Amino acid sequence: xxxxxxxxxxxxxxxxxxxxxxxxxxxxxxxxxxxxxxxxxxxxxxxxxxxxxxxxxxxxxxxxxxxxxxxxxxxxxxxxxxxxxxxxxxxxxxxxxxxxxxxxxxxxxxxxxxxxxxxxxxxxxxxxxxxxxxxxxxxxxxxxxxxxxxxxxxxxxxxxxxxxxxxxxxxxxxxxxxxxxxxxxxxxxxxxxxxxxxxxxxxxxxxxxxxxxxxxxxxxxxxxxxxx
Amino acid sequence: xxxxxxxxxxxxxxxxxxxxxxxxxxxxxxxxxxxxxxxxxxxxxxxxxxxxxxxxxxxxxxxxxxxxxxxxxxxxxxxxxxxxxxxxxxxxxxxxxxxxxxxxxxxxxxxxxxxxxxxxxxxxxxxxxxxxxxxxxxxxxxxxxxxxxxxxxxxxxxxxxxxxxxxxxxxxxxxxxxxxxxxxxxxxxxxxxxxxxxxxxx
Numbered sequence: 001x002x003x004x005x006x007x008x009x010x011x012x013x014x015x016x017x018x019x020x021x022x023x024x025x026x027x028x029x030x031x032x033x034x035x036x037x038x039x040x041x042x043x044x045x046x047x048x049x050x051x052x053x054x055x056x057x058x059x060x061x062x063x064x065x066x067x068x069x070x071x072x073x074x075x076x077x078x079x080x081x082x083x084x085x086x087x088x089x090x091x092x093x094x095x096x097x098x099x100x101x102x103x104x105x106x107x108x109x110x111x112x113x114x115x116x117x118x119x120x121x122x123x124x125x126x127x128x129x130x131x132x133x134x135x136x137x138x139x140x141x142x143x144x145x146x147x148x149x150x151x152x153x154x155x156x157x158x159x160x161x162x163x164x165x166x167x168x169x170x171x172x173x174x175x176x177x178x179x180x181x182x183x184x185x186x187x188x189x190x191x192x193x194x195x196x197x198x199x200x201x202x203x204x205x206x207x208x209x210x211x212x213x214x215x216x217x218x219x220x221x222x223x224x225x226x227x228x
Numbered sequence: 229x230x231x232x233x234x235x236x237x238x239x240x241x242x243x244x245x246x247x248x249x250x251x252x253x254x255x256x257x258x259x260x261x262x263x264x265x266x267x268x269x270x271x272x273x274x275x276x277x278x279x280x281x282x283x284x285x286x287x288x289x290x291x292x293x294x295x296x297x298x299x300x301x302x303x304x305x306x307x308x309x310x311x312x313x314x315x316x317x318x319x320x321x322x323x324x325x326x327x328x329x330x331x332x333x334x335x336x337x338x339x340x341x342x343x344x345x346x347x348x349x350x351x352x353x354x355x356x357x358x359x360x361x362x363x364x365x366x367x368x369x370x371x372x373x374x375x376x377x378x379x380x381x382x383x384x385x386x387x388x389x390x391x392x393x394x395x396x397x398x399x400x401x402x403x404x405x406x407x408x409x410x411x412x413x414x415x416x417x418x419x420x421x422x423x424x425x426x427x428x429x430x
Contacts, residue, residue, distance in 0.1 A: 009418045010396050010411040017390040018328040022338040029341040039343065041418075043317070048421060049328065050321030051371045052390050058278030059285055061295055066273050069299055070266065073306060107341040138336065160397070187407065188397060209395065 003035050003181035011163075011185055012038065016045035020209075023133050023140035026111060027163040027207040031183045033105040100203075103167050108132070108205060112144065126151030126196075132205065142207040147171065147196040155193040160210030162186040164194070169202035171195060178204075251365045253319040254312075261309035269306060276320075277302050280327045286391045287331060297334060301327045311345070318368050335393070367425060374424035382417035385410055 007015070007028055014020040015028040032039050062068075101109050101116040111132050120128040126148035133142040139160070147153070149169070164171075164184040171178055173192040178184050186192060196202035253275060259268035280301045284294035304326050312322050329340045378386065388399045396414075400407040 008411060009415045013386075013389045013414055013418070014396060018332050018340060019389065019393050019395060021336070022332075022341065026341040029343055033343045033347055039348075041422075044422060044425060045418070046325055047318060047321045047367070047371060047425070048375075048386070048418075049324040049390060050318050051368065051375055052387070053276075053279050053283055053324045053327070054320045054368075055372070055375070056279050056282040056286070059282040059294070061277050061281055061298060065277065065295070065299065066270060069273070069302060069306075072299075072303060106344050106347065111341075136336075136338065160395070189407070 002037070003031065003183070005176065005178055005182035005184060006035065006038050007031060007163075007183055008185055009041075011161075012041055012045055016042055016049060021136060021138050021140035023136065023142040023207040024161060024163055024209055026108060026133070026142055027165045027183065027205055030105055030108040030205065031165055031181070033107070034181045103203070111142075116144075120146055127153065133207075138209065139211070140207070140209045142205060145202075145204055145206055147194075147202045147204075149196055149199055149201065152193055152195040155191065157191040157213040158186050158188055158208070158210070159213055160188065160208060162190075162206065162208045162212065165205045165207075167203045167205070169196060169200045170198040171202045171204070172197045251314075251319070254314050257305075257309050257312045257319055257322075258314075260306060261312065272305060272319075273302050276305070276323050280323065283324075283327055283391075284331060287335075287393050289331075289335075293334070297327070297330055300330050304330070316348075320368070370424045371421065374421045377424075378417050378420060382413050382420075385413045386417050389414065 011020070011024075011028060015025055020028065032042055101112055101114070104112060104116075112130065116130065119130045121130070123129050128146040130144040131141075132144055133140070135141040147169075162185075164178065164186075166178045166180055166182050168180060170180075171194045173184075173194040175184065175186075175190070175192060177197070179198075253272065256265075256268035256271045259265035260272065277298045281294045281298035284297045285291070289297065301323065305323060308326075312319070316322075317325075332338050332340050375383070375386075384403070385399065388394065388402070389396070392399065392402075394402065396410055397407055400410045403410065
């Protein structure tokens, strides 16, 4: 099943260049896992990055740069202590899918971790949520939502970019109808009200790089609880 | 360890049919992967480390940090040379992705989520056909030509996308343009690049 809705070129470039935050990149990468077309496009953008790297005017390194690197290579444990290696986040929790996580492709599945079925929290009538990535310093965040058939989310606009990636069921809004594998891209100019419109729960990932802006009174009252 | 036998153990690989030399950087990566060849690594280091340092400086890293990250990138090249797949990417492309990911880690303490190699292994459809492999060097040349052929406006949004570490709305703000204009310039630029990489002769 090929997805019908794909990331825009601009989004793929932001992903490939590394300017896109981790939450939005997670949504893009998880779409790529299902979409050979977009994988090919992403590979071309990486190649563009390679070509841009090739054409940069070289900046000489210290004269002993290569010999000091060989010294590090020859002291496989020593270099980690001697040099300030970049601080690394712990790797996400790899899990074998024994539950609802089976329908999530990697890399998302590892980010969600085990015990998905027990972790849904009810945040509004017909809407349950799992936090996948807490809000980062730059404002990005990612949640899984599980929306009961016929439920409408509050009408909202966007502070930045919001990506929605569907895994099960479907939803529709002013922009179109989205089913498994589809990615929807909303930016600062988009205001919409998604409605789960099939007979099964709509399970989707919502990733943002800035808090959403709920527009109706109900939405504004719900915002503190939703945390999107 | 030097073998004293006069006979090489393995015959040299057949040269590509068009007689072109095997791409030296790709050959060097293979030599590092297969026998930790330090001379081959010195060639890679001399070529890539100064360019990776330039990349880090362009993105606003201070000198010392840019130098460190260039070193980290090359250390990763040494350690992961065995994972380089010439069927998937040019050497410069592979090094770019390593540098990009280290920069994201250093600057934002974030990872760059990617489709796992494991999944790619299962996706035979992703592999370019064998003739595309031989044309890898040619693909790089075409890409450079396509880059040179972009309009100044298109080239500007492409370079800002890769070197400014800004989201597209911020790029639009900096250029004082509507976001839609920035996105359509990128789309046009990528269209030209795809055409250059396509199978049809330009």
